[in-house]
Amino acid sequence: xxxxxxxxxxxxxxxxxxxxxxxxxxxxxxxxxxxxxxxxxxxxxxxxxxxxxxxxxxxxxxxxxxxxxxxxxxxxxxxxxxxxxxxxxxxxxxxxxxxxxxxxxxxxxxxxxxxxxxxxxxxxxxxxxxxxxxxxxxxxxxxxxxxxxxxxxxxxxxxxxxxxxx
Ligand SMILES: [Zn+2]
Numbered sequence: 001x002x003x004x005x006x007x008x009x010x011x012x013x014x015x016x017x018x019x020x021x022x023x024x025x026x027x028x029x030x031x032x033x034x035x036x037x038x039x040x041x042x043x044x045x046x047x048x049x050x051x052x053x054x055x056x057x058x059x060x061x062x063x064x065x066x067x068x069x070x071x072x073x074x075x076x077x078x079x080x081x082x083x084x085x086x087x088x089x090x091x092x093x094x095x096x097x098x099x100x101x102x103x104x105x106x107x108x109x110x111x112x113x114x115x116x117x118x119x120x121x122x123x124x125x126x127x128x129x130x131x132x133x134x135x136x137x138x139x140x141x142x143x144x145x146x147x148x149x150x151x152x153x154x155x156x157x158x159x160x161x162x163x164x165x166x
Contacts, residue, residue, distance in 0.1 A: 003058035003071060005051045005149055005165040007156045012044040048155050051148045057137060058165070060100035061145050064090045072166030080157055087150035090142075097142045104136030 020035035022028055028039030035041050053061065059069035065086035067073075075083045090096045112129025156163045 001055045002052050003055055003165050005152055005163060006046055007048045007152060008162045008164060010046040010048040012046055014042045015045045016043040049152045051152060053145065061142065064097050064100040064142060065146060074162050074164050076162040080153055080163060084150065084153045087146050087153065090146045094139060097139055100137065100142045101139050102137050105134040107132040
């Protein structure tokens with residue numbers, strides 16, 4: 001799952017177009033909900049800046065800029081100003097960004113206990129647990145993401161719009 005930060009009212013542009021799956025023998029299904037009977041599906045992206053983050057990273061970056069870790073929300077007026085201020089503070093303070101960083105880690109397999117397997121008269125002890133790799137989130141990455149959120153907030157303010165995330 002992920003969280004997208006975007007600006008309300010952004011114009012969009014078509015970045016990809018393809019034939020709808022409903023098209024059969026050159027004809028689109030008239031009541032198709034994907035293409036509305038046109039036979040063409042368009043994928044649009046916002047023209048103004050937006051940012052998509054994995055849930056954990058989004059919640060951590062929100063905390064780094066001084067907000068509660070929530071999966072959705074809106075910044076407008078006073079809260080938009082507070083978000084801009086929070087981004088600037090985080091960009092200027094490694095200790096504020098530190099809440100959003102984490103080290104990469106690796107847990108070798110066999111670290112989740114043991115089980116006894118019986119084979120005839122022989123009892124064998126087996127180790128359990130999968131090998132786990134955890135991705136890190138560096139200070140450099142956090143700084144870049146905060147910078148992107150700042151750009152989004154400034155553009156929203158300039159356009160008289162809101163920033164939403166969810
Ligand atoms: Zn269709």
